[in-house]
Amino acid sequence: GDSVTQMEGPVTLSEEAFLTINCTYTATGYPSLFWYVQYPGEGLQLLLKATKADDKGSNKGFEATYRKETTSFHLEKGSVQVSDSAVYFCALSEETSGSRLTFGEGTQLTVNP
Amino acid sequence: EPEVTQTPSHQVTQMGQEVILRCVPISNHLYFYWYRQILGQKVEFLVSFYNNEISEKSEIFDDQFSVERPDGSNFTLKIRSTKLEDSAMYFCASRGQGAGELFFGEGSRLTVL
Numbered sequence: 001g002d003s004v005t006q007m008e009g010p011v012t013l014s015e016e017a018f019l020t021i022n023c024t025y026t027a028t029g030y031p032s033l034f035w036y037v038q039y040p041g042e043g044l045q046l047l048l049k050a051t052k053a054d055d056k057g058s059n060k061g062f063e064a065t066y067r068k069e070t071t072s073f074h075l076e077k078g079s080v081q082v083s084d085s086a087v088y089f090c091a092l093s094e095e096t097s098g099s100r101l102t103f104g105e106g107t108q109l110t111v112n113p
Numbered sequence: 114e115p116e117v118t119q120t121p122s123h124q125v126t127q128m129g130q131e132v133i134l135r136c137v138p139i140s141n142h143l144y145f146y147w148y149r150q151i152l153g154q155k156v157e158f159l160v161s162f163y164n165n166e167i168s169e170k171s172e173i174f175d176d177q178f179s180v181e182r183p184d185g186s187n188f189t190l191k192i193r194s195t196k197l198e199d200s201a202m203y204f205c206a207s208r209g210q211g212a213g214e215l216f217f218g219e220g221s222r223l224t225v226l
Contacts, residue, residue: 046215
C-alpha cells in the first residue's frame with residue numbers, strides 16, 4: 001500500500017538557517033504530493049503541493065520538487081524565521097483513492113531567535 | 114476566511130462510554146473526512162463521506178465507529194464504546210467539488226481513561 005516516510009524530528013534551527021525536511025514515498029500509481037503545516041493550536045493547513053513529476057510546489061518561501069526517480073518530495077527553505085516553528089507533514093493522494101491522504105509522521109520544527 | 118470548526122477541543126471519558134465529536138465543515142463543501150493521530154504516530158485516514166453516505170473507510174473504522182450528517186451543517190463522528198487505544202487527536206476535513214484542497218479543523222483531543 002501507499003506510505004510516506006519523513007525524516008525524524010524534532011528539528012531545531014537558528015533564525016535564517018537553511019531548512020531541509022526529507023520526505024520519501026511509496027505508491028502504486030502516480031500520486032499527488034503535499035506538505036501540510038500545523039501551527040501551535042491550529043489545524044492542518046496546506047503549505048504546497050505538486051501533482052506530477054518534476055513539478056515544484058512553492059509557498060511562503062518554502063519549496064519542494066516532485067522527484068519520481070528518487071520517490072522524494074523534500075521540503076526546503078533558504079532562511080527560516082521564528083514564525084515557521086510548527087509541525088510539518090508530508091502526504092500523498094492517489095487518483096484511485098480520490099482525495100484520501102496518506103501522511104508521514106510529521107516533523108516538529110523549532111526556530112530560535 | 115471560511116474554516117472547519119470542531120468541538121470539543123478536548124474530551125476526557127471513561128473506557129466503555131460513548132463519545133460524539135462534532136465538526137462544522139465549510140458551508141459549500143460536499144466531501145467530508147475524519148482522520149486521527151495517536152500521540153507520536155502518523156495521521157491516519159478513518160472515513161470519507163459524500164452525498165449522505167460513506168464513500169470510503171479504513172480498516173480502523175470498525176463497527177464501533179459511525180458518522181452522520183444530521184443536518185445541513187454538522188458532521189459527527191461517534192465512537193460507541195471507547196477503548197484506551199481510541200485516545201488520539203481526531204481531525205475533521207472538508208473539500209469542495211473537484212480534486213481540491215482538503216481544509217482541516219483544529220482537531221479534537223480524546224483521552225480515554
